[in-house]
Amino acid sequence: MNSYSSKLVESAVNELARLPGIGRKTALRLVLYLLKKEDNFALSLGNSLIKMRNEIMFCNECFNISDSEVCEICANPNRTKDTICVVEDIRDVMAIENTGQYKGVYHILGGIISPMDGIGPNELHIDSLVDRVSQGNTQEVIMALSTTIEGDTTNFYIYKKLKDFEITISTIARGIAIGDELEYAVEVTLGRSILNRTLYENTL
Amino acid sequence: MNSYSSKLVESAVNELARLPGIGRKTALRLVLYLLKKEDNFALSLGNSLIKMRNEIMFCNECFNISDSEVCEICANPNRTKDTICVVEDIRDVMAIENTGQYKGVYHILGGIISPMDGIGPNELHIDSLVDRVSQGNTQEVIMALSTTIEGDTTNFYIYKKLKDFEITISTIARGIAIGDELEYAVEVTLGRSILNRTLYENTL
Numbered sequence: 001m002n003s004y005s006s007k008l009v010e011s012a013v014n015e016l017a018r019l020p021g022i023g024r025k026t027a028l029r030l031v032l033y034l035l036k037k038e039d040n041f042a043l044s045l046g047n048s049l050i051k052m053r054n055e056i057m058f059c060n061e062c063f064n065i066s067d068s069e070v071c072e073i074c075a076n077p078n079r080t081k082d083t084i085c086v087v088e089d090i091r092d093v094m095a096i097e098n099t100g101q102y103k104g105v106y107h108i109l110g111g112i113i114s115p116m117d118g119i120g121p122n123e124l125h126i127d128s129l130v131d132r133v134s135q136g137n138t139q140e141v142i143m144a145l146s147t148t149i150e151g152d153t154t155n156f157y158i159y160k161k162l163k164d165f166e167i168t169i170s171t172i173a174r175g176i177a178i179g180d181e182l183e184y185a186v187e188v189t190l191g192r193s194i195l196n197r198t199l200y201e202n203t204l
Numbered sequence: 205m206n207s208y209s210s211k212l213v214e215s216a217v218n219e220l221a222r223l224p225g226i227g228r229k230t231a232l233r234l235v236l237y238l239l240k241k242e243d244n245f246a247l248s249l250g251n252s253l254i255k256m257r258n259e260i261m262f263c264n265e266c267f268n269i270s271d272s273e274v275c276e277i278c279a280n281p282n283r284t285k286d287t288i289c290v291v292e293d294i295r296d297v298m299a300i301e302n303t304g305q306y307k308g309v310y311h312i313l314g315g316i317i318s319p320m321d322g323i324g325p326n327e328l329h330i331d332s333l334v335d336r337v338s339q340g341n342t343q344e345v346i347m348a349l350s351t352t353i354e355g356d357t358t359n360f361y362i363y364k365k366l367k368d369f370e371i372t373i374s375t376i377a378r379g380i381a382i383g384d385e386l387e388y389a390v391e392v393t394l395g396r397s398i399l400n401r402t403l404y405e406n407t408l
Contacts, residue, residue, distance in 0.1 A: 053246035
C-alpha cells in the first residue's frame with residue numbers, strides 16, 4: 001500500500017525531505033500547503049530553484065555567488081581592493097556587509113579545514129587566495145573565520161602560506177560582545193579581551 | 205545594495221520563505237545547501253514540485269489526492285463502499301490508513317468550517333458528501349474530525365444535512381488514550397469516556 005495515495009506527492013515529499021532540517025512530516029505539510037495554494041506558487045518555487053541552480057555563477061575573484069563573472073562587490077569601484085577579508089561562506093559575507101563597517105573585498109573559502117568531514121586545504125579556495133595576494137596589490141588580509149579548532153587550523157594554514165608576503169595579516173577582534181556582562185563571559189574570551197585591549201580613544 | 209549578491213539566490217530565498225514555518229534565514233540555509241550539493245538535487249527537487257502541481261488530480265469520489273481520476277482507495281474492490289469516513293484532509297486519511305483498522309472509503313472535506321479563517325460550508329466538499337449519500341448505497345458515515353469548536357461545528361452542520369437519510373451517523377470514539385493515566389486526563393475527556401463506555405468483551 002502506497003501510503004501517500006499519489007506517487008507525485010510521494011516523490012515531492014522524498015525530495016523535500018532530503019533538505020537539511022526537513023523531515024518527512026514537515027515535507028508532507030509543505031506539499032499539502034503547495035497543493036492548497038494557487039497553482040502558481042509551486043511552479044514559481046520549482047522554477048526559481050531550477051533557474052538558480054542552472055544560472056548561478058561564482059565570482060572569478062572572490063568566489064562569492066554572483067549572477068555574473070565578477071560579483072557586485074568585486075566590480076564596485078568604491079571598494080578598497082587592497083584589503084581582503086577571508087570568510088568561510090557567503091552567509092559571513094552577508095553578515096559583514098550588513099554591518100556597513102567594511103569597505104574592502106572578500107575571499108570565500110567555501111568551508112574550513114575539517115579532517116573529520118574530509119575537507120582538506122585542497123577542497124577550499126586557498127590556492128586562489130595565495131594567487132590573489134601574490135599579484136602584489138594586497139595590503140592586508142583579514143581572517144574572519146569561526147573560533148573553533150577547525151577555524152584556528154584554517155587560520156594557521158593560511159597564515160603559513162601568506163606570511164612571506166609583505167602584507168599585514170590580521171584577525172577580527174575577539175572579546176566580550178557588546179551588551180554582555182563580564183561575570184558570565186567565558187574565561188578564554190575574557191582573557192583575550194584583556195590581552196588585546198583597545199585604546200579607549202579608538203572606541204569613541 | 206542587494207545583500208544576497210545574486211538576484212537568483214534572492215528570488216529562490218523569497219520563494220522558499222513563503223512556505224509555512226520557513227523564515228528567510230532557513231530559506232537561505234536551504235539555498236546554500238542546494239548550491240553546495242551536486243546540480244542534480246536542485247533540479248530534481250524543482251521538477252518534482254512542478255510535476256506534482258501540474259499533474260496531481262483529486263479523486264472524483266472522495267477528493268483524496270490521486271494520480272488518476274479515482275484514487276487507489278476508491279478503486280480498490282476490497283474496500284467496503286457503504287461506509288464513508290469523513291476527514292478534514294489527506295493527512296487524516298494517511299493516519300487512519302496506517303492503523304490498518306478501517307476497510308471503508310473516505311470523504312475528504314478539504315478543511316473544517318472556520319468563520320475566523322473565512323471558511324464556510326461552501327468552501328468544503330460537503331454538498332458532494334450529501335450527493336454521495338443520496339445515491340442510497342451508504343450504510344454508515346463516520347465523522348472523524350478534530351475535537352475543536354470548528355470540528356464540532358462542522359460535525360453538527362454535516363449531521364443536520366444527513367440526518368434524514370436512512371443511515372447510521374457515528375463519530376470516532378473519544379476517551380483516554382491508550383497508555384495515558386486517568387489522573388492526568390482532561391475532565392471532559394474522562395467524562396466522555398465514562399458516558400461512552402464500551403462492553404469489556406468488545407475490547408478483548
